[in-house]
Amino acid sequence: MQVTATAGLKTQSTQRSSLRSLAESLEAQFLSEMLKASGVGKPRDAFGGGEGEDHFSSFLTQEYAYAIVQRGGIGLSESIYRSLLTSEEA
Secondary structure, eight states: OHHHHHHHHHHHHHHHHHHHHHHHHHHHHHHHHHHHHHTTTOOOGGGTOOHHHHHHHHHHHHHHHHHHHHTTTTSHHHHHHHHHHHHHHO
16 A cells, blocks of 8 residues: 555656646747747858758757746746646646
């Protein structure tokens, strides 16, 4: 019986970890779109431009967004996480 309870706790912990990761990923995607709209990561003519620079600038913007989330973000992931927990409990 104790093994089952321990397994249940690990499953719940794993589930919460997955929900937190999902919430952070959603916040990062939101921030990435906001950064794109604000012009962060737009290719500059000083580097010569080109098609490759256009493609890789989106990766840079996405990494900026993930870095913001890892440093606390804007609080969106916490709200998403709480909503997901509430919906899981219901």
